[in-house]
Amino acid sequence: MVMSVSATELRGLRLLTHEVVGAVLGEETSYADGLLTVGEREVSAVLAHPALASVRVSCCSPGESTRIVKVLDAVEPRCKAGEGEVFPGLLGLALLAGRGDTHVLRGAAVLSAGFLPRAQEAVLQMSGAGAEFSPLSETHNVVIEFEPAPDAPWEEVAEALRLGVLRLAVHLAQAALDVPADGVEEIEALPGRGSTGLPRVVAVTNIQTQGAFKDVMVYGRSMAGSLPTWIDPCELADGAVVSAQYGHPALKNPTFVHQNNPVVAALRASEDVELAGVVLCPEPVSEGEKRLVSEHAARLCAALGADGAIVTKEGGGNADGDVALKLDALEDIGISAVGLFAEMAGRDGTAPGLVVAPTRANALISTGNYDELVRLEATDAALGGERLGIVDAAATDELEIPIAAIYGSLNPLGWNRVTCAAEL
């Protein structure tokens, strides 16, 4: 039977999930009984690129005495069953994604780690004190380290690495193509306006757009200079948004988090709201453009019939302005708005926490104080580098560093549990 276009559109996306309980290196890539075996030679072939002199793959699991430093990105292994491609515009043509069946290796992540310009030191502790601060300390991680080719421009190195890691994520997921899924998650198509009688809510997702090494790809292209756009959460699940942003380790949104947008997931899990999709927004640097993008995003939410919106950011204090302006713009047109902020309250937590605060909206969620120091116990091994970039220490040393350096710890999309509150 030939399915009509409209019938296809009415269907959402089906995630066929496979629970990963361990990851090891081996001769050939395979997935059986929850064990992911990563074929070393296949990894080299998948990542081969003239801009990369060599790559090295390692596996590390929760509870291991390992620290990963200079973490760049994290990707959840996914691939399509049958036709189509995940990460459209990067691994395949930029065709509309988010329909059909997608295999997912749950509990696993592919990480890249090493030096890139403008990247800030990002630390991930896999066990003991310090491991409680990142969700990626709880996944089985396949870690790619790399040597750039001698004369390769850094932009090419970054791109080769980014594409290689995406290909590896697909390659690993393909090992589970013929394995019966442990679970099936139906991500239904979005409900029609007013069909549930519940408040309609939009996830407004700001993404960083600050040029090379600080950019995010949407269907393979930068959003810099664009106006906000609406996107179906199913497109996100199939990798329509990929991180190419290596600054702000605690305040970045790795590709993993776009694939599993936590705000979308929480809205879907609620029985009290009607999800109206995602409005993706660039984060321009000039105030005039921030204002235009914010007011335009609010108008887009109104056109979607939104009663409420949850606004998130990516990056440091500059990006506080993008959230603050949007919250005020939404409230000004009668849409209830909640914003997620990390606080920059100084080491002792007594400074005003927001760089740019809204003036009319006031419903804010704290993802933690960026400046507070945390202790990380020494580890037996390290991946990603031998020394740290923020303090003069070996990558395996016991550390006391601001939580801002812990990868994913204050995640702006609300992925993590760290928060900040008064002592009272």
Next chain:
Amino acid sequence: MRIVHYVNQFFAGVGGEEAAGHPPEVREGAVGPGRALIAQLGPDFEIVATVLCGDDYAASAPGATEELLALVREAAPDLLVAGPAFTSGRYGLACARLAAACSRAGIPAVVAMHPDNPGLDEAAPAPVIESGKIGREMRASIERLAGAIKTLARGEELREQDGRVGRVPRHNRLADRAAAPRAVELLLARLSGDRERTEVPLPSFGTITPSAPIEDPAQARIALLTESALVPMGNPDRLESARATRWLRYSLEGMDELEQGVYQSVHGGFSTVAANADPHRLLPLDVARELEREGRIGTLHGEYLVTAGNGTQVATARAFGVEWAAELRQAGVQAAILTAT
């Protein structure tokens, strides 16, 4: 409980503005508002000494806080109580700094002031208890302060219901759920009419009412101030380029202009190329001297005050403002031009 009480020259009965330069002094027992306080506290409490100081001295003399701390220490109290300072800026700042210094030195401390007092954010880690705006509200302010002292004497923390105001230190912790589901819950609360709930109280930077214009500029003494980090070449006093913790003063005596190559900006927040080529773009000494020669302003103050306004904590900036105001008032300055970058 042995208490040392800190008050300014006014509440100690030493004098008003004319006595604002009064140096630190200690008196036995309770003085002024301390007497009302002890009446409220009852027999289990004793004000063993009152430390007092003039507002200008406390807010702007170098080392004033350390001097006051030494006097408090000598009396070996269980608690330092400062104020109530109401909305008085210099007094509030002195109370807050002394309380913070005591706390850090292991002497428990509590301050009373109005939430609009510029000293509010300087007291941490010592708690601040809300007082009225003006001295006429002394009685109610003392009653609330006494209640807070009794709470502290029981070994309990001060909370909002005790009248605690200002920055309470915020610390990281793990919530039982991730931020995203908490955001959904907060949004649902907002949609059902709760307009107050939040995890991050919005900062209040207060509002400053500009002073009335000076009546006759031709008779006035005018100061030049700047946050542009303009310092002598080589930055001999090591002004920070960001997150400044101090401010500096440099002489303008006998100078008609700022020569290129003699001054530089060490500000870390903008490109200083154009400013270094002509420092008057940051500090308009040339024009100010012209106006002085033409008699359109009285005299130009003999030095300029400078800091780096770049990523400065609000509390620090507010404290600089109070110190500069005290400094300029003592120097008989009626108006100032503060250039911002």
